[in-house]
Amino acid sequence: MENLTMDATDMSRFNAFSIISVGYKTVGDHTITADVLYPKTLNDSTQQHKSPSGPRPVLLRYHGGGLIAGYSLFPPFFSPWYLELAQEYSAVIVSPNYRLLPESSVLDVLEDVEDHWHRMHQSLPALLQRETKGTVEADLRRIMTVGDSAGGYLSLQMALNHPDEIRSVNAVYPMVNPKASYFSSGEERPVFNLPTYPLDTLRLHLDYVRRQEAVMQKPVIVSAAADAERFRLMFAACQHSQLGQNFPEAPITPYLLERLDAGARFPRGGVLILHGRDDSVAPVTESYALQGKLAQVDPNLNFRLVVRDGEHGFDHLAKLHDNWLCDAIQDIVRSWLV
Template sequence: MAFPLPRAHPVLPRFERVDLCYKTLGSTEFEAAILVSHSLASSSRKTNRPLLVHFHGGGLLMGTILDSAILSVWPLELAENENAVVVSPAYRLLPEAKGGDILDDIKDFWIWVRSSLPTEIAKRWPHISLDVDRAAVFGESAGGYLSLQSAFLCPEANIKLVMPQYGAMFPDIDEYLPKVPQSTPGSDDIVDAYLKNIEPGAIRLLSPYPTFGPFAGAVAGAGRHRDLLGDDKRLNLDYGLNNVKVLPPVWVAQGTDDTIVSKEASDELVKRIRNTHPNTPLLYSVQPGGHGFDNDHTLAEPWITEAMEFVQKHWP
C-alpha cells in the first residue's frame, strides 16, 4: 500500500492560519485550524461570510490538520473564490481511540462551531461576521466519511452541503475493505505489538504522512480495520441514514481505480442514500484514477467545473 509524500501545497500559502482549542480531555487540547484568505483578512469592509469545514483523511489511523500531502487543491480555491472561512479540526485516531470516540469528537466540534467560533472569528478579524448557517463540509477518504457522519449525526449543525471525496468507509458496506482471506505475513504481529504498547488513556491526534504508514499498511494487510473501529452502531451507514430526517445535498467524488475505498463501496453508498432519501439532491462524480485522484485538481478541471453548478445551487 503506497502512501502520499509531503508536498508544498499550492494554495495554502494564500491563507492566514490561526489554531484554536475546541475541546479538552484531561490535559490534551484538541485544536482546529482556521483559514482566512489574505485578501479577506486584509480587507476593512464588514462582511458576512460562509463556513467551509474540512476533515482530514488517513483511514482514521493517521493524518493531521490540513495535511499538505493529501489536501486537495480545488476546495481551497473554492473557499478563496467564495471568501469562505475554512475550519479543520483534529480528532482522536485509531487504535488509541475507538470509532465512537472519533464521532464524539466530531459532535463536540460542531457544538463549538455553533456556540463559540463566530466570536473567535470576530476577535481576530473584527470585520468578518461568520454565518454558521451557511456551512458546507468536505474531506478526503476518512475525512469524507466524517463529513457524511456530520450530516447524519449532527443535524443541529444545519449543514447545507456535504462533499465527501472517496469516503464510503462505513463498516456495514461490505465492498469497503473486503475481508482479507489470508493476512499478509507479519501484519498481525505488527498490529499486536503496537496495541500491546499503548499506554492506558493515551490520546493521539496527529501523525503526518507518511510517518504512520507502516502500521496503517499492517492494519490493512491483516484485515483488522473494522476490529479497531469497534462496534458502536453509529459508525454504520444504515444507522446514519435512519437517524437523519432531512439529509442535505451530497456531492460524492470517486476514482474508478481506487484500491483503498473502492468504487463499488461508493456505488453502494450512493444507492442507499437514493433509496432512503430520494428527495436529497445528489451528484455522483466518477473519474479515472485511484485514491486521492483529485489531489492536484483545480476548479478548472472540467468535471469539477461541471460539479460547481451543483455546489453553487446549494451553497453558499
Template sequence: MAPFDDTTGATRFDSFDIYRTSYKQIGDHNIEVGILVPKDLQPVKHPLLIKFHGGGLVTGTALYPDWFSAWHVPLIQRNTAITVLPNYRLTPEHTGNDILEDLADFWKWINGGGLTDFFASQKLAIEVDFEHMLVSGDSAGGYMALMSGISMPRGAIKAIIAQYPMTNYLRCDPDAPFKVDPKPPLSLVDEHIASITPGTVISSATPPARMELSFALAAYGRYNEFFGTGKHLWPITAIEEAEHFPPTLIIHGEQDTAVSIEDSRAFVKKAGEVVPGAEIKFAMTDGDHGFDVEMKEDEHEWLREGLEWVESKWLA
C-alpha cells in the first residue's frame, strides 16, 4: 500500500474499501454512487466527505482515480472520513435542469437515510456523523459543490473545497491548448447529437471518452444550446438568491485554459457582495487546469494552510 501522502493514479484508492450502489433510477438506468471507506476503520462516528467529479458536465465518472487529487487521501485518512462520490447525468444528452435534479435527488438520498441503509444492507457497522459534512469537487465537480452550498439548508454543509470550479458556462478559446491532437472538427457536436438514441441516459464516462466533445461544445459556442440558460443554473447568478453560504476554499491556477480564473474571481466578488458574512478563501497559484492532481500538502504551504482552515470548519 502506498503511503497516504504519496499515491499515484494507480494507487490512489489502495487504502480504502470501495463500494458501489445507486441513489436514483431512471427507467432501467441506475445513477451510481461510489463510497470509499478507510481500511481498518475504528468503531466511532466518522465525518462525511461528498466528492463530485469533474469533466465539464460532459465527461467523467465518480471513481476515476486520475482526477482524484492526491492530497485528498491524507485529508480523508487522518480524519477517518467516509467519502461518497456520486455520478450525475451529463450534457449534451441532458440539460442543466436535469443535472440539478440529480443533485437534489442525491441530497434527498443522503438526508433520507440512503447511505445508512446501504451500510446496513452490507452488514457494515459504520456510523456516519452527518453533522460534520464537507463537500468538494474539481471543475464541474466544483460547480456541483458550489450549487450544493447554495441550495442546502444553513449549516447542513460545514465547508466546501472547490478546485477551479465552473461558476459560469463552459467556454474556451478554440486555439487554446488541448490534450488531444488534432483538435476536434466543428462537425463533431452535430455528429454526436445525430448519433444519440432517444431516451438514452448518460451519467458516466471514463476519460478520455467525450473529452473532444467537451472541448467542441466549449470552443465552438454550443454549450448553452444543450445545457440551457437561466440564472438558477450557474453559481455566479444563483448566489444572488442565497441567504447563506458555507465556508469555502476555492483553488484556481492562474494559467487555467479550460476554466478561466476570472470566473472564480467574479464568483468570490459576487458572493462577498450578496451574502452577508460569507467566508471564502481564494487560493490563486501558478498552474493550468488540474494542476494540483499530484500535489502534496506538505510541499505547498498555501495548500496546507487552506486545508487546515477547512478542517477547522468541517470538524467544529
C-alpha cells in the first residue's frame, strides 16, 4: 500500500514521451479524459532522420485497479514494458479513463470504453495534427489492445467488440470471470501480505456516496482515484471476494466466457495472456478457464497463455527484450504491425 501512494507522483517513467490529455466524454458535469502518449523522438526535428516516417501503430491501453481505483497515467499501474514497446516501434499509446466502481456500474465502464473507441476514431487524427503540427500521425488500422488486471479484462472486452478492427490483443493477469467464487463468494482471502480490511468497507463507502448524492441531488461520478483510501476500498473488495457482486446477473455483456458461448470472437491476429502463477488478486485458474473455453469454441485462434512465477504485477520488473517476454509477444506484435 505504501509503495502505491509513494510512487503515485513519480512520472519519470514517462520522460521519453510527450503527453496530450483531452476530454472525450461528459456525464452530467463530469468530464472523462484520455491520454495520448508518443515518443518525443517523433516530434524532435533533430531526430527526424532517425524516426520512422508514416502513420504510427496504436497501443490502446486500459489501466488496472480492480475497476475501483487508478487512472490512465497512474505510474505504479503502467507497465514499463508497454512504454518500451511503444518506443521500440515508435507507436502512439492511447490510454483512456473510465467511470469507476462502486459509484458507477460495470455497464457504465463498458459504455465509456466503447464511447472512447468511437471518439478516438473521430478525433485522434485531428488532435495529433493540431498538437504536433502534423509530425505525428496515428494508424488506426493498426491497433493492439493491451492492459493488466482490470485493464486486461477491458482489453479482452474491446477485442470481442471490434474483432475486425483490432489486430491483436494482450491482457496481463486479467479478471476473466467475475462470477468465479474468487471474485463473488464473499469469502475472506489473503491478498499480497496486506492486513485484512473490514468486511463492511465497501458498504460503508457506498452509504457515504448515497448521502452525498442526496445532498447534491446528482450522482457521484469518479473516473480517477489513487489515494490511500481508494486503495483500501479496492483491496477490501478483493480480500472479501466482493468485486463480482458489483456485476449484474442477467446481461451477458460483462461476461467474457458467456460472450464467447454466444458467438463473439477475438481478432484473428492473436491473443496473448501473461499471468503470475502465485497471483492472489486474479487467480491464474481463470486464465486457464479462458484457454479451455477457446479450445472448445475457437480452436483455430492463435491464443497463447504464458504463466510465470510471481504475484499480481510480476511483469512490472520485466524488460521488453527479456528472452521470455520477447518470445511471448512476437506473434501479437507481428500481427499488430503488418
